[in-house]
Amino acid sequence: MLAYLVRRLLYALPILIGVNVITFALFFIVNTPDDMARMQLGVKRVTPEAIDKWKAQRGYDKPLFINAAASGSAVFTDTIFFSKSARMFAGDFGRAEDGRDIAREISSRMGPSLAIALPTFILGLLVTVSFALMLTFFRASYLDFWGVVLCVALMSISGLFYIIGGQFLISKMWKLVPISGYGGGLDAWKFVILPVLIGVISGIGSSTRWYRTIFLEEISRDYVRTARAKGLSELAVLFRHVLRNAMIPILTGVVVVIPLLFMGSLLTESFFGIPGLGSYTIDAINAQDFAVVRAMVFIGSVLYILGLILTDLSYTFVDPRIRFN
């Protein structure tokens, strides 16, 4: 397994370099260093000299990828790409264009993001798997029919509608929790409950239908018939046998997103005023802060690769026949 892990990690390196090159190229196709300087220096009374000074101070006065004026390795190293991207592989994200240390910002914003994403993920998984198993149990009955209708209805509604509707009903009309905001410590619960509830409900439709399909496929297998023939109750069959055997497709979809929970949700955090990493990314895009955008894309890529490796590892736990070779 160790060899497999090392191999996968080595594969990750060119992927990360590729992601960095693409992010860099896309960003600088849209934004020139002059644009970035203007965005940081403001609109009023900005002179060309001030822009040149800003670029020189931050190293944006160099060529993007190749420095034809340099010699030796400096042709590649004395460029914006190398000076801004290489150190990220050592975990140094540097400073945002406003001077704030990116690593500190990320560490301080991770908590609020996780406070929303983690309960949403766990509760959502429990609810949708249970609901899907229930529909499977009552398959071909009116409960199954109306359950599927409900799922289709739920998945047809835009995520934004859930947010605005939830805020309108629960916070504005019924005044049960604050409409937006975030508080640390024990105060956090009242800010977290609404986004979590909305996150869970908005995910029920699509996830339940997906899991139901998996369970229905599994329930027609021979081992299920054998289990029933042994006299096991239907729910025991579902939970002990069907669920366990349906874990591979479920894990494929689930484990890969676990590391990405750190990244937060762009829409939810924005509407609920949660100071997490999702809103950090959006702010950085709006502010054309390349340092932050680059760091967040890099972290996202690392976490995604980590999620894929974890998914592979999780297969060995649910299916002992799988071995890494």
Added chain:
Amino acid sequence: MPAFRLALRPLLLLLSLLSLLFLLAACSSEQNDPYPQAERGENILYAAFTERPKHLDPVQSYSEDEITFTAQIYEPPLQYHYLKRPYTLIPATSESVPVPRYYDAEGRELPADAPAAEIARSVYDIRIRPGIRYQPHPAFATDAAGQSVYGELDAEKLRGIEVIADFAETGSRELVADDYIYQIKRLAHPRLHSPIFSMMSERIIGLPELGAALHEEAKKLPSEAWLDLDRFPLTGVTRLDRYSYRIELRGKYPQFPYWLAMPFFAPVPREVDRFYSMPGMADKNLTLDWYPVGTGPFMLTRNDPNSRMVLERNPNFHGESYPCVGEAGDEAAGLLADCGKALPFIDKAVFSREKEAIPYWNKFLQGYYDASGISSDSFDQAVRLGGGGDVSLTDEMREKGIRLLTSVRPSVFYMGFNMLDPVVGGLSEQATRLRQALSIAIDQEEFISIFMNGRGIAATSPLPPGIFGYLEGEEGNNPVVYDWVDGRPRRKSIEVAKKLLAEAGWPNGRNAKTGEPLVLSLDTTSGGMGEKSRLDWLTRQFAKLDIQLLVRSTDFNRFQEKIRKGAVQLYYLGWNADYPDPENFLFLLDGTDGKVAVGGENASNYANAEYDRLFERMKNMESDGPRGAERLAIIRQAIALLQHDAPWIFGFHPKSYTLGHDWLHNRKSTDVGNNILKYQRIDVAERERLRQQWNEPVLWPLLVALLLLVAVVLPAAIGYRRRERGTAR
């Protein structure tokens, strides 16, 4: 049946959790209160901010998002009178508003009314009041021997310190003239990129030389090493004594006192700059850019621009009293009721970040913000427009005791012509008539009505109301665009515009010689909902003259680049005043400040020698005093030229609408003075009472939700039992 319980467990868990939390919410009123319980009943003002401030260093901070905070913390020598209109400068930390003395090239003092051409130097002597002290801050902490406690810090000593409040020791000291001088030097700091350095270099004697010297010195030092500005002289700014300093300017610049009311000229003590420059501080985000230090009525005690910013009363504030005079109507509005009382009234101001308009608006209605603007989404809910254009609050707002404040902002929005363009530019009679025709055809009143909910007034010149030179009534009419009929301006008919267009050589929108249609391109920054309908409307306005409009939407940076290169034909822009003087608007059309020629602010590249001559005279005159009338006459001539040449299609001056709860007192619209927090007063008991009344939780939906869940689970349970007990099929 253990398996069934297992299946239901997550659902029951969710159900229990929700019930528990909602029941917790139901235990008392105001469970939707977004603030900690401990803050209830406290003398705190609650407000919101949408954009996170980028800079709180007074040398860099320039935007409205930033000055909301810096203006409460930093004290420049001057400030605007809170109530008087037109805006009037009064002392803040200075003893008086400085009166300049003028000198010729030989150093001879000149009289106050000397011609600007003879004035080589203007000298401003500023004396600050003794006894003003800074807020408590670790940079001022000293030991028994008078040595700085945190004089030498490094990464090791900073272990365990994450925010400024983690420093155990704090101190304070008296404000002195050197602090102001130090800050003026910081304008030239090569790493701080002050937006006004370039502009002030043309004015303050010695500032360009200081900038060059600092630039050279910075190149020799490591990138984050401290630059001790005291080692570098600034010839135009000198210390007279402990409390007095002198600023010398090139030539005459009567607008300079307005700059002395901005945070750019607020004091920054050398030891504070040194403190924040120590190794390891920037790595912990401990910088002056994020932890300002001032003498103002408030100090920033929590800086989390992602979530919440907290300003608390500065215990060392020197004291100030509420004004006793204002403009007509202030007394009736209750704005003089606190005359002479000590400022500030509130103990603390909590600013929460609200990125979205809906939560912001609803929290205001629930009483969790003391004041709010009105977004277009909530306009109809808040405001009712009468037939005559009069504005009033809706019944819902009135029932809540909400008050509406309106004011015309010192801003102008316009569609500019690129005067270098061969079709629409130049001062030829043909091109001028083409621009005049378009000025008539684009119905600004309709635009304001449709797209701005009536929140603006059509502009007839660059000057908005409240700025010296703005004229009301027929005097202020733009005769090129409006006829004056029955005491009101009436936009000229489209036939007049068509006639002008024909005279311009484009009858019916076609070239009189070649018959080719006239196609004009408009560059604009794309963005926001409703953009398409606005552009469609604009296309229809051009179509009235059979002119085809080609809209080229782009992002702001591309747009700026095109403007800079003169690669536009028509463009949309706006300008917010830095200070309430006509020079700050009319300079936007100064021919010597063309965007393409010198990278200046004249984006239309308008160049009319007569206008430039008038502008040059006008900008060196004061609005008050014996030459005020002469200045006004010059402004009228200049505006008449602009109306004739039409380098801009004058758009509108936006109106700001602000809502305030009944418990918020002393709120007056002000768009120039920003240090308004100290004047605000809160009736805390009334706020508590109304918040409680407005935020009683509604519990019946919880019961309905529980019943619905039971209605789902119960048939499932019954079905399961029936199926398990049934015979095999």
